[in-house]
Amino acid sequence: MISPNYFDPVSSLFSLAGILCCLALVTVLLIRDRRPGANRLLIAGLTILALEETAILLGARDLLPTEALVLQRARWLTAAFLPGIWLWFSTSFARTPREASRWGDRWPVVLAFALPISTAVLGNQQLFGSVLFLPESGSWVFPLAWAGKIFFSIFLLGCVAILVNLEKALLASTGRQTWQVKFLIFGVGLIFAVRIYTVSQTLLYSALDTQLAAVNSSALVIGCLLSGLALRRSGFILPQVYLSRSVISGSITAGAVGVYLLAVALLAKAVRMWDPTRRLRLDAFLVFLTLCVLAILLKSDRLNRLLKQIVTTHFHRPSYDYRTVWHDFTRRTASILDEREFARATVRLLSETLGMLSVTIWLYQEHQERLVLAGSTTGSSEESLQPLPASLVRDLGKLPQERSEPLDLLARNSHYSEFHDKYCQSLSDHRARYCLQLVACKTPVGLLTLGDRVAYESLTCEDLGLIQTVADQAAATLLNFRVLERVRQAHEQEALQNMAAFLVHDLKNLASTLSLTVQNLPIHFGNPQFREQSIRTIAQTVERMQTMCNRLSVVRGGIELHPEQTDLNTLLGA
Incomplete structure (x- = not known):
């Protein structure tokens, strides 16, 4: 053949x-x-x-x-x-x-x-x-x-x-x-x-x-x-x-x-x-090759998450009335001028809306290199909770994936396994399962930690979106508080400098008056009228110095604002 x-x-x-x-x-x-x-x-x-x-x-x-x-x-x-x-x-x-x-x-x-x-x-x-x-x-x-x-x-x-x-x-x-x-x-x-x-x-x-x-x-x-x-x-x-x-x-x-x-x-x-x-x-x-590629894509965590977000956003009825939630958030925080009071109001809102027992906001203290408690729903005071290391916020920002949503500490992932091993225990001691860094204008402000829900339910895409939105607004507000605090401190420094200038000017005048009195005292000491005038001058100088000291003691104690309701027309008329 x-x-x-x-x-x-x-x-x-x-x-x-x-x-x-x-x-x-x-x-x-x-x-x-x-x-x-x-x-x-x-x-x-x-x-x-x-x-x-x-x-x-x-x-x-x-x-x-x-x-x-x-x-x-x-x-x-x-x-x-x-x-x-x-x-x-x-x-x-x-x-x-x-x-x-x-x-x-x-x-x-x-x-x-x-x-x-x-x-x-x-x-x-x-x-x-x-x-x-x-x-x-x-x-x-x-x-x-x-x-x-x-x-x-x-x-x-x-x-x-x-x-x-x-x-x-x-x-x-x-x-x-x-x-x-x-x-x-x-x-x-x-x-x-x-x-x-x-x-x-x-x-x-x-x-x-x-x-x-x-x-x-x-x-x-x-x-x-x-x-x-x-x-x-x-x-x-x-x-x-x-x-x-x-x-x-x-x-x-x-x-x-x-x-x-x-x-x-x-x-x-x-x-x-x-x-x-x-x-x-x-x-x-x-056909087989196409089905294999399709199976790989369907098993992708990122694609599944994206599909869930698309369906939730465009085809699913919202679980929250966002207008009511945002109105409640604005009503609670509009008149607050203190960052700790604002943090307490924010964690109470998240706790009530999401059904979480443990929600905490930690503020980043740059000069102390640590995270301190600002507000919590756990009932713990600042003294009872140990501060968190400030490196936690920096390490959270260095993760390969952009952390625009809460990080689940119980879900092990190769992208943040090192972060998990380093901070999981310390965050668990504070009853935290999820953590989210508070960042505004690329500036770390603090950290938001959340515990499990009351019924131990998982967070949905809507829950994560709501937490992210509130966290972004809270971070921007807290950063504004810090900026306003720095502006207030700058104004206080400017006022102190102006007051110091007036104080030095008054001291120079008093010193000049006392200097003339001392110079004329040997010459006119025998004149009774001069002695009487000299005693009066020294007494007035001491009184003015005591008045200046009393005013300075008020500045040393700090300036506290006590807002009160008043009629603006009456204030302008005065």
Whole structure:
């Protein structure tokens, strides 16, 4: 039989890239993370994928039909280990070591190893019935025999089971855990989601088309890149995810795969009726790739938060009557001229509106380098609460993310883990779960801390928006108080300087008078009238000096304002 003169450079490029990506991840894992368990299984799974891609790469050159058949049998004999290894990895990755060691969780893994391997070994000669070469596409087609149909059916079920376990791991992860593992789960999930497509195509047409190998190889490259990104986020150490009972109770993957297989069957039937010569190849793969990107975006915390804010702002009925809240805030604080009294009024408003027992405002004292209590709803006095370090405000402003909303101290996040470790204990001692820096005109004014709500409910987007708005207004008002205080101090300094000038002028006059008296005293001491006038002059000087001292004692005690209601017309008429 004549060997076809054909070489597929695209398929060879994808296979070579897949081999290199797998070997790169295996090398990194062997160097950085040598722990047993899921790490070893991940290495084994990537190695089997690299071996399979090697068989595909060898099949991309000129071959005789018998050589192509031998390579395909060797390829699928190697791939028979994939369902067992990756199912074992997904169960170990998504369970505690104690749960993974129970026999009730082991038997699916044993079946995933035994069934495909025994079928591939015992029915190796009956996987494919014959060999066909399609010159127009340059691909080999291997019609399935009875063993091949059984093998690919078992392989399909194994891929579905792997996706089910990966889905459970993704749903079980929260916070920083999700941030670390989601790309690993999406990467491995993409590899086996595309396998579901290619294997279902093989079963649908009862024939294996080697063109589908390029689809698997391209998915392997993308999956390895996503997995590498996940390992980089976790410091190239495979993170662990532990499932809760609520997550284990159900899964949507099996239903999604069933819907997909039904849709592919209907699509294939429709395509055959419309154009019998057309086959489904890369169209479904592009659908898979699009769904994978969509899943990554939907699992993004920032995108979810943005979507919630958009829905809350434009499509959801507000939980608060903002006009009433703002009117109440203005009514309570309009006539206040003291920053501590203003802080007390603000925390009372937030506590009553949000249903929080503990709301506190701390003011930043620049000269003392600390945060002091200005107002609190906890009933604690300034003496009973220790001041917070002023570095807290500076460190809060140095976080990678712009803190325009309260920072939840119970939600661990990689962006502020160092801040959490440094200040969480001190803030918890003050009954604070959320903290928000008060900044106006890029100037730190203080810190707003909030405790849990009465019913321990989470803060919604509307709650966060209300807190942010009140905090911004409070920060601007407190900064105005400080500016007014500085202006008042400047006016006092100016008045003191003017008074000092008048005082010095009066002292100079008194000194001049006493100097003339002393100079004339030896000359006119014998004159009774001069002595009488001198005594009168000295007495007047002493009286004026006593009057000046009394006035200065008032200035030394400070100026206190006592506002009283009065009629402006009467004041202007006077």
